[in-house]
Amino acid sequence: MSVLSSPLQIPLKEPLLSFCKATADTLRLDILRVLSQESFGVLELCHIFETPQSGMSHHLKILANAGLVTARREGNSIFYRRALIGADDPLSAVMESLFETVDQLPMSTDVLGRTQEVHSERSARSQEFFARNVDRLKQNQDLIADYSHYSGCLSDLLSNENLDSEASVLEVGPGACYLLDNLAEQFTQVVAIDNSRAMLEKARSTLSRKHAGRVEFIHTNIEALSRPARLFDLIVLNMVLHHIPSPAGFFSQAARLLNPEGLLLIADLCPHDQDWAREICGDLWLGFEPTDLDHWASEAGFSKGQNAFLGLKNGFQVQVRLFHLTTTHSPLLNKERTYD
Incomplete structure (x- = not known):
């Protein structure tokens, strides 16, 4: 692990504080784990973690402010995913270490099951569409x-x-x-x-x-x-x-x-x-x-x-x-x- 050779500058302290705040919560770490290779909407994440929408939106806002997740608009829907690490990000090393560690965390069978339910619901919508529109x-x-x-x-x-x-x-x-x-x-x-x-x-x-x-x-x-x-x-x-x-x-x-x-x-x-x-x-x-x-x-x-x-x-x-x-x-x- 590399060590900073000079004291933290003031501009870096705020991002670091936001980073520490965002990662000091079990649910937020679990959200980062689920978003490792996936994009989910707020309601989908609410289902996966059995969390009210207001609470989930609060956690996502904290993660977004820390630069750990990004949002993408898909038409009328917004999906969240884990942020890609920029090479010029001053916290890139600690973010990379965090993501690598989070990815080693086990996911509960309940969370895995509800994640699969989200996938199944998406798949069902797709199959239903093709069944109705095969000729068009x-x-x-x-x-x-x-x-x-x-x-x-x-x-x-x-x-x-x-x-x-x-x-x-x-x-x-x-x-x-x-x-x-x-x-x-x-x-x-x-x-x-x-x-x-x-x-x-x-x-x-x-x-x-x-x-x-x-x-x-x-x-x-x-x-x-x-x-x-x-x-x-x-x-x-x-x-x-x-x-x-x-x-x-x-x-x-x-x-x-x-x-x-x-x-x-x-x-x-x-x-x-x-x-x-x-x-x-x-x-x-x-x-x-x-x-x-x-x-x-x-x-x-x-x-x-x-x-x-x-x-x-x-x-x-x-x-x-x-x-x-x-x-x-x-x-x-x-x-x-x-x-x-």
């Missing part, structure tokens, strides 16, 4: 990002990796099957999973005859997908991450299913403020900061590969990101310990 989904999603506008970029990034035609490929949430169709033409072993039975059956009816024997369709989500005997060489998400209840957690699940040095290819939206996308397209998240994807990927054992950013005429921006798995396991999988 392509038309609705084209209002945001027509696949043809960025398909060439996806193809170029994949082509540059020179994957063998017998590589094992997983697509999560194939949707209208445009990308799945392309994958099945390039690779002989493709698996498509979806937690919406209606969407999966639509995908099956669209492609099963054309690519008989090349594509296996499984009704599940990535968390429940069993680790296959042959791990995947490539996992692909095309405009799916913003439908996933826990985007950060997805990266550790992908790492669990990939071969060492496997690839993760993601096409999704950059942050936007078009709240109508929730109702029209069933989006849980209004895009992602590229730095968030980088951080979540790094925490799960990935390194950044090639990427591209494409601005669309309607104002949305698409990010196409490629990540390489650099370790044989995800650090996140080893962090969750519980106590009774």
Whole structure:
């Protein structure tokens, strides 16, 4: 641990006092633990910790004033996450030490259970939307990002990796099957999973005859997908991450299913403020900061590969990101310990 070689200056004392105040409370430490790889709204945190909204808002304000959490507006909702540590922050060393220590704290089975309830509620909303809108989904999603506008970029990034035609490929949430169709033409072993039975059956009816024997369709989500005997060489998400209840957690699940040095290819939206996308397209998240994807990927054992950013005429921006798995396991999988 490094030691300051000179006395604290006055400008540093106030942030340090705020830091000490914020961390001198068990519930606030538990909040920081839960926000390690997640974003939650105030009401979701109230449910997780069984705390009244007024009390939770008070704790979040103290943590925010200390620079330990940040808030992001998602349409009409505000979500909180743990702050990223800036290299020029005078308290960066102590913040890093705090977060590392907090991440070693066990989470009670009750808190873990209620956190999963929040994820399940998010997932249920998403599944309900797709069940109601299976026949209108392509038309609705084209209002945001027509696949043809960025398909060439996806193809170029994949082509540059020179994957063998017998590589094992997983697509999560194939949707209208445009990308799945392309994958099945390039690779002989493709698996498509979806937690919406209606969407999966639509995908099956669209492609099963054309690519008989090349594509296996499984009704599940990535968390429940069993680790296959042959791990995947490539996992692909095309405009799916913003439908996933826990985007950060997805990266550790992908790492669990990939071969060492496997690839993760993601096409999704950059942050936007078009709240109508929730109702029209069933989006849980209004895009992602590229730095968030980088951080979540790094925490799960990935390194950044090639990427591209494409601005669309309607104002949305698409990010196409490629990540390489650099370790044989995800650090996140080893962090969750519980106590009774």
